[in-house]
Amino acid sequence: MDILSNLGEGFSVALDPVNLLFVLIGVVVGTAIGVLPGLGPTATIALLLPITYTMDPTASIIMLAGIYYGSMYGGTITSVLLRLPGEAASVVTTFDGYQMTKQGRAGAALGISAIGSFIGGTVAVIGLTFLAPALGKIALSMGPAGFVALMVMGLFLVTSLGTGSAIKSVCMAAVGLLLSTVGQDPVNGSARFTFGQAPLLSGLDFVAVAMGLFGVAELLRSLEQTEKAQIIKTKIKNIWPTRKDMKDSAGAIGRGSVLGFFIGILPGGGGVISSLASYALEKRRAKDPSRFGKGAIEGVAGPETANNASSTTAFIPLLVLGIPSNVVLAMIFGALLMHGITPGPRLMTDHSGLFWGVIASMYIGNLMLLILNIPLVGIFIQMLRVRQGILVAFSLLIVLIGVYSINNTSFDMWVVLAFGVLGWIMSKTGFDAGPLVLAFVLGPILEKSFRQSMLISGGSLDIFVTDPAAAIIFSLILAGIAIKAISGFRHRFAGAKASPHVPVAEEEDPQATSDGGDPAILPAASSGPGEGAPAAQHADKQHSPTAR
Amino acid sequence: MPGVTILFTERALLAECTLNFSPKSSEVTLNKTRVFSAAVTVAGLALTVTACSGASKASTEGYPTKSITFVMPYAAGGPSDTTARAYGACLGKLLGGTFVVENLDSGAGAVAMQKLAGAKPDGYTVGLSTNGPMVLNPMSNDLAYSQDDFQALGTMAAIPTLFAVPKDSSYKTLQELFDAAKANPGKISIGVPGATSSLATELKRVQKESGIEFALVPTSGSAELITNLLGGHIDAGFVNDYVDVEAQVKAGALVPLAAAGEARSEAFPDAPTTQEAGYDVKTTSVYGLFAPKGLPQQVSDKLESGVETCSKDAEVIKQIGDRFVPNSFSNAEATQQVFADMRTRYEPLQAE
Numbered sequence: 001m002d003i004l005s006n007l008g009e010g011f012s013v014a015l016d017p018v019n020l021l022f023v024l025i026g027v028v029v030g031t032a033i034g035v036l037p038g039l040g041p042t043a044t045i046a047l048l049l050p051i052t053y054t055m056d057p058t059a060s061i062i063m064l065a066g067i068y069y070g071s072m073y074g075g076t077i078t079s080v081l082l083r084l085p086g087e088a089a090s091v092v093t094t095f096d097g098y099q100m101t102k103q104g105r106a107g108a109a110l111g112i113s114a115i116g117s118f119i120g121g122t123v124a125v126i127g128l129t130f131l132a133p134a135l136g137k138i139a140l141s142m143g144p145a146g147f148v149a150l151m152v153m154g155l156f157l158v159t160s161l162g163t164g165s166a167i168k169s170v171c172m173a174a175v176g177l178l179l180s181t182v183g184q185d186p187v188n189g190s191a192r193f194t195f196g197q198a199p200l201l202s203g204l205d206f207v208a209v210a211m212g213l214f215g216v217a218e219l220l221r222s223l224e225q226t227e228k229a230q231i232i233k234t235k236i237k238n239i240w241p242t243r244k245d246m247k248d249s250a251g252a253i254g255r256g257s258v259l260g261f262f263i264g265i266l267p268g269g270g271g272v273i274s275s276l277a278s279y280a281l282e283k284r285r286a287k288d289p290s291r292f293g294k295g296a297i298e299g300v301a302g303p304e305t306a307n308n309a310s311s312t313t314a315f316i317p318l319l320v321l322g323i324p325s326n327v328v329l330a331m332i333f334g335a336l337l338m339h340g341i342t343p344g345p346r347l348m349t350d351h352s353g354l355f356w357g358v359i360a361s362m363y364i365g366n367l368m369l370l371i372l373n374i375p376l377v378g379i380f381i382q383m384l385r386v387r388q389g390i391l392v393a394f395s396l397l398i399v400l401i402g403v404y405s406i407n408n409t410s411f412d413m414w415v416v417l418a419f420g421v422l423g424w425i426m427s428k429t430g431f432d433a434g435p436l437v438l439a440f441v442l443g444p445i446l447e448k449s450f451r452q453s454m455l456i457s458g459g460s461l462d463i464f465v466t467d468p469a470a471a472i473i474f475s476l477i478l479a480g481i482a483i484k485a486i487s488g489f490r491h492r493f494a495g496a497k498a499s500p501h502v503p504v505a506e507e508e509d510p511q512a513t514s515d516g517g518d519p520a521i522l523p524a525a526s527s528g529p530g531e532g533a534p535a536a537q538h539a540d541k542q543h544s545p546t547a548r
Numbered sequence: 549m550p551g552v553t554i555l556f557t558e559r560a561l562l563a564e565c566t567l568n569f570s571p572k573s574s575e576v577t578l579n580k581t582r583v584f585s586a587a588v589t590v591a592g593l594a595l596t597v598t599a600c601s602g603a604s605k606a607s608t609e610g611y612p613t614k615s616i617t618f619v620m621p622y623a624a625g626g627p628s629d630t631t632a633r634a635y636g637a638c639l640g641k642l643l644g645g646t647f648v649v650e651n652l653d654s655g656a657g658a659v660a661m662q663k664l665a666g667a668k669p670d671g672y673t674v675g676l677s678t679n680g681p682m683v684l685n686p687m688s689n690d691l692a693y694s695q696d697d698f699q700a701l702g703t704m705a706a707i708p709t710l711f712a713v714p715k716d717s718s719y720k721t722l723q724e725l726f727d728a729a730k731a732n733p734g735k736i737s738i739g740v741p742g743a744t745s746s747l748a749t750e751l752k753r754v755q756k757e758s759g760i761e762f763a764l765v766p767t768s769g770s771a772e773l774i775t776n777l778l779g780g781h782i783d784a785g786f787v788n789d790y791v792d793v794e795a796q797v798k799a800g801a802l803v804p805l806a807a808a809g810e811a812r813s814e815a816f817p818d819a820p821t822t823q824e825a826g827y828d829v830k831t832t833s834v835y836g837l838f839a840p841k842g843l844p845q846q847v848s849d850k851l852e853s854g855v856e857t858c859s860k861d862a863e864v865i866k867q868i869g870d871r872f873v874p875n876s877f878s879n880a881e882a883t884q885q886v887f888a889d890m891r892t893r894y895e896p897l898q899a900e
Contacts, residue, residue, distance in 0.1 A: 046624035046651060050633055053867070143781030144765075184656055184689075187766055189743035191689045198662050198691060201655035267775060322795050323775050327623065330771065334625030337791060338867055344795025407654040448768065455763045456737045456782060467781075 007129055010356025013058060014364055019357065022059045023365045026066020027372065033067070034074015035380070039402040040086050040207065041071040045331045057339035058354045062361040064332050065315070069121060069362070072311045073369055076113045076304055077380050081106055082395055084215035086402075088206060088441045089271040089307040092279045094214055095161065095434060096292060096299030103295050106381045108241040112297055113304040114373040115241070116253045120305035121366040123257040124264065124312035129359055133348070135313075136320035139265050144452035146469030150266065151446035153477050154273050157280040158438045161293075168431050173439040179204060180443025187451050199411040208403050208412045209440055212419025213426070213433040215399055219392045220424040241297070249301035252282050256305030264310025267317055267325030272441050274310040275303035312362060318343055319355060611671050611847050612645030619650055619664045619675030621657030627790055627872070631705045631835045632676045634867040638858035643850060647674075656744065657681030658691050665693035669840040671847035676704065677838050679746035679831075683890045687898045688744060695891060698838045700883035701848060702855035705872045707833040708789040708813055709747055711738075711805040711822075712797070714780050722806040722825040725784055726760060733761035739773040739785040740766050747786045749894050750808075750831040756897065757828075777802060788833055789813050791869060814871040836883045852880045 013019060033044045045064055052060035071086075078084040080097035093113070100109040127135075142150070155177075159169045182193045183203030194200040241249070256278045263274035282302040283292045292299050317323045322344030324330040336343050341351055348355045383391070403412045423433050457463035464470045618636045622628045629651065636647035652660035661681045667673035677698070686694045711722055719725040729736040740748040743766040755761055765782055767773040770792055777785045778801055787793055789807065794815045796802040807813040808822045808829050822829040837855050839848065856877045858864050865873050878886070 049624055050637075050649075053633075140775060140779035143776055143779050145781075185743065186768070187743055189688055189748075189766075196690065198655040198658040201658050201689065202653070205654070267772075317775075321775075321778065322792060323771050323778075325771075327625075330623075331625035333792075334630060337627075338630060340866075342791045342795040344792070345799035345801060346795065407659070408650055408652050409654055409659055411654075411659075452765050452767070455765045458734055458763065 003130060006352060006356045007360060009353065010358075010360030011363075013353050013357030014062065014360035018056070019059050019062055019361065020364070022055075022063040023066050023361045024368060026063040027070035027365050027369050029063075030067040030070020030072075031074040031369070031372065031376075034071035034086060035077050036398055036402055039398075039405055040075070041068050041328050042331070043402075043405045044071070045328055049331060049335060052335050053338050057336065057341055058357045060335055060339070061332060061354065061358050062365075064335060065358055065362065066365045068328050068332075069308065069311050069365065070369060072308050073114065073117045073373060076117070077110060078215075080109045080113070080300070081380065081383060082215060082391075083218040084395065084399065085210050085437075086207065087271075088210070088438075089275045089303075089310070091210055091214070091272075091434065091437050091441075092161075092275040092303040093300055093307075095279070096294070096296050098218075099293065099295035100297065100300065101384070105295065105297075106384060107377055108245050108297065109300050110377040110380065111241040111374065112245060112249050112301045114370055114377065115246075116249065116256065116301045116305035117308040118366055118370040119253050120257045120260055120307070120309035121312050121369070122363065124261045124309040125359065125362045125366065127261050128313060128316060128362075132316050132320050135265050135316050138262075139267055139317040139321065139323070139325070141469050142266055143467060143469065144449040144456065145463045145467035146473065147445060147449035148453055148464065149470040149473035149477070150273065151442045151449065153473055154276060154442045155439060155446070156477060156480070157273075157276045158435050158442070160280055160283070161276075161432070161434050161438070165430075169435045172426075172431055172433070172436040176436040176439030177443040177446075179209070179436075180440045181447065186444070186448040187455070197411070199407070199409050203444065204415060204440075205403070205406060205412050206437075206441060207406055208415040209419050210437045211399050211403065212416040213423035213437055216396065216416060216420025217423025217427055217433070219396055220420060221427060222388055222392060225388075245297050248297050251285075252278070252298040252302035253305045255281060256302040257309050260306030260309025261313050263306070264313035265316050267314075267323065271307060271310045271314065271326075272438065274306040276438060278302040278306035315358075319347060319358070321345060322347065611850060612643055614672065615646040615648055616640075616671070617650055617667075617673045618647045619652060619660045619673065621653060621660035621675070621677060621681040622651065623653040624651050627705070627707060627788075627868070628676060628678065628835055631868050631872075634864045635676075635704050635837070635855065635858050638861050638864050639851070639854045642854050642857055656685060658685055658689070658693075661685075661698075662691070662693050664838065665697040665840055667840050669842035669844075671839065671843055671851065674701070674837060674839045674851065676835055678833050678835055679749075679887075679890055680742070680744055682836075682838070682887055684744050684746060684749055684894065687891070687894065695887060697841055699841045699843060699848065700880050700887065701837040701839060701851045702859075702880055703834055703836050703874060703878035703883045703886070704855060704859065705835040705868050706874055707835075707872055708807060708809040709786065709831050709833070710789045710793070710807045710813060710816070710819065711784060711786055712777065712793060712802045713784045713805060714777055715801055715803055716780075717783070717803065719784065719805065720803075722820070722822065722827060725805060726827060728783075729760050729762050734763050736784070737763040737765050737782040739776055739782045739787070740764055741770045741773050741787060742766055742768065746831045746833060746890070747788070749897065750829060751786055753894065753897055754827070754829050774802075789815065790872075834878075834883070834886055836887065848880065 014023070029044065030041065033039050033041065044067060048064070048067070052064065072089070075086040075090045076093055076097070078086060079090040079093040081101055083094050083098040085091045085094050097109045097113075100106060155173060159166070159173050161169065180203065182200055184190070184201050185192055191201055259278050259281065260274040263277060264271065266273070279299055279302060282298040283289050286292065286296070286298065314325050314329060317325045318329045318333060322342065324333040333343055341347070341354065399416060400413050403416045404410060406412060426433060453463050464474060618632055620629060620632045629649075632649050636649050640647045652663060657680060660675060661677065664673060664675040682698070683695055685691065711725065713719050713725070719728065725736065738751065740751060742748060748764060748766055751762065751764055767776060770787055770790065773785050773787055774792060774796060776782045778796065784805070786808070793802065797804055797816065804813065804816045804819040806820050806822045806825045807816065809832050810821070810830070812821055813819060837851065839851070856879070859873055859877050
């Protein structure tokens with residue numbers, strides 16, 4: 001086996017004491033910065049980049065990679081404990097993770113995330129080892145049309161996430177899409193909705209928006225509650241995941257690994273879509289989907305696993321094709337260049353020691369993260385014992401510093417505060433921030449890809465059928481709608497027989513209203529992909545538990 | 549590193565407040581806690597905001613006497629960042645000061661340029677800039693700065709450009725590509741790295757003047773452009789002739805059709821220039837060192853000669869790449885002229 005001997009060579013590189021040290025430094029730094037909200041891997045690697053210029057190339061890449069996947073786990077901690085998602089992929093984790101914290105199950109949430117992340121990461125590295133060259137091609141098959149399809153699928157999933165009414169979720173997703181249009185037009189470069197503010201030319205910053213709507217809003221909310229109530233709420237019942245937790249999560253972790261592995265290969269947006277897809281899949285498979293958003297452990301385990309798996313496979317396009325698929329990987333690309341190594345199709349043969357050394361270091365790094373994080377879970381949850389007043393003030397300061405560090409402008413600090421207030425108002429009025437934030441992430445990719453597709457095809461929509469990737473994804477979406485529609489009709493038929501009288505209270509409920517519109521929406525959805533589909537799917541999903 | 553300093557100041561402040569308050573904490577009422585948190589928050593916020601805008605005052609005698617801010621309109625990791633860091637380190641060693649590179653990539657570089665334009669012309673704030681943020685962005689957007697607010701100090705690096713196609717493309721020469729576009733107006737797609745990049749603007753100028761109509765597809769950068777080219781989603785790419793493209797060409801995945809500069813590409817001497825191929829398409833990404841206008845003569849002289857010395861420094865050349873550091877130094881005046889010419893070339897385009 002050629003690969004095994006290569007991997008052996010890789011391990012001999014990675015197990016070199018110096019390189020081993022840099023794996024450790026990488027994952028420790030990664031976890032630490034992940035814990036500080038806002039201070040993500042991007043800012044950290046930018047800061048450390050000059051240092052790596054004097055280091056051995058292999059050691060520096062091993063360290064930077066460690067920071068990257070280490071931070072993916074670190075980001076979970078604040079998402080779960082404080083509802084502060086530091087990056088797009090951990091937004092989904094806040095839904096159930098933070099609810100678990102409120103129920104005193106923070107330890108279980110963090111524990112299962114550590115285990116899931118380890119499994120997801122390891123599965124992805126194994127896949128990377130054996131399938132990397134073949135999978136590199138998949139990344140290339142995704143052109144603008146493919147991305148349009150993928151983003152439509154993402155939006156479809158987004159609107160099925162909320163815990164409130166379907167209509168509210170769709171509204172929030174629409175607001176998210178609108179907010180994502182702020183900034184320079186991707187095709188002609190003209191400024192949109194910038195009101196003369198130069199920082200807005202590149203749009204609102206994701207981290208500022210997400211941390212405002214989730215974190216700052218939650219901090220504001222917690223200030224309303226009395227000190228007493230807080231203490232009871234944060235009382236820690238059990239630190240470790242129970243046997244039952246493990247059993248409940250096993251399937252989610254397995255599915256999350258596979259989803260994360262494949263979706264992570266797609267450049268740009270892969271990470272978010274993988275955690276989104278995992279969450280939606282678990283919610284759909286669950287016997288009682290209403291538990292989701294209220295502290296379902298599968299809702300943490302699946303997306304966290306997918307998230308880590310995808311952050312590992314994101315290295316495939318870089319290492320195999322020389323194409324960095326996100327900002328962090330672009331910086332790793334830069335670090336390689338500084339050493340006179342150009343990542344490209346020939347990296348694997350020209351610098352096989354580095355290539356396989358980095359891959360082998362990922363096995364070691366994932367193991368280190370598990371060993372490191374399991375005992376640390378106990379320490380991190382002690383954070384919740386800190387008096388609320390102090391914790392809130394301190395978190396807010398860290399958030400502001402973190403947000404400042406992204407673009408080095410104080411403008412983003414006002415953005416995070418403004419979105420904090422908006423998020424607080426939204427939570428008062430029952431609007432979920434999740435669909436808004438995720439649509440905000442997908443929006444720019446959708447717009448850019450759609451307009452690129454239209455430029456390429458000369459304005460013809462045929463490109464979404466003739467492009468193989470787009471055709472496959474769109475048919476998956478249609479199949480999803482069809483299955484939902486059939487089972488929905490069946491369910492409603494059975495439901496109507498069982499309980500002919502719909503309670504009055506439910507009729508006034510927006511869910512019931514959207515349910516009434518269901519049959520009308522469905523045919524429309526199947527004729528034109530994407531348009532009415534999210535609403536229909538969501539209404540259906542929301543309805544099933546209520547009807548029971 | 550402003551971020552780090554602020555972090556510590558605020559930690560100290562927080563610690564102080566906490567200490568003052570903690571003895572009473574057992575009888576703290578709900579109200580007080582709220583007031584306390586709010587106070588700390590507001591104080592911290594005010595501090596954070598003010599700490600970010602420290603003004604600088606220093607004499608020109610014995611420049612530099614303190615660290616110099618090196619503003620960068622692009623994110624860390626790209627060729628411009630490498631250039632800024634390599635020159636920053638070299639200039640620091642040469643002049644005896646520290647150049648702190650600050651990546652301000654928000655607002656498509658406008659934030660960095662605004663900061664540079666608004667800084668005191670004392671030599672303690674300099675910055676890298678290129679066609680987009682310096683010339684094209686203020687032309688197409690209503691910004692608080694213009695090209696006239698800056699003075700050039702010299703050219704640090706220049707990245708040439710080229711036309712490339714996927715390896716199995718049916719277009720073997722630039723002429724075939726352009727002829728195809730002429731025969732099928734708007735049907736031949738050419739990727740350009742960014743809507744306001746100089747490459748996009750140059751192609752728009754060519755379209756307007758020659759009447760040939762391409763389908764210009766702006767991507768969010770070279771990486772995305774190369775991906776689309778490798779996957780065959782676009783017909784051709786007009787892209788910076790940088791190492792990322794070079795690696796793909798060497799691996800046989802991409803084929804260069806023509807170099808869009810004064811001379812042939814050092815990496816692909818077999819590909820003709822656009823001029824040789826019979827087309828007037830020309831653009832180069834010039835990385836100049838700039839300062840706010842009105843620098844004292846002795847400071848600008850020091851920086852200009854510093855850039856010249858560094859452009860011949862072996863370490864700088866090695867880090868940026870031999871073929872991207874011009875062999876003959878383009879001084880302050882020449883660099884100023886390059887950017888002025890660019891403005892004259894593209895202003896008629898924007899007038900529409």
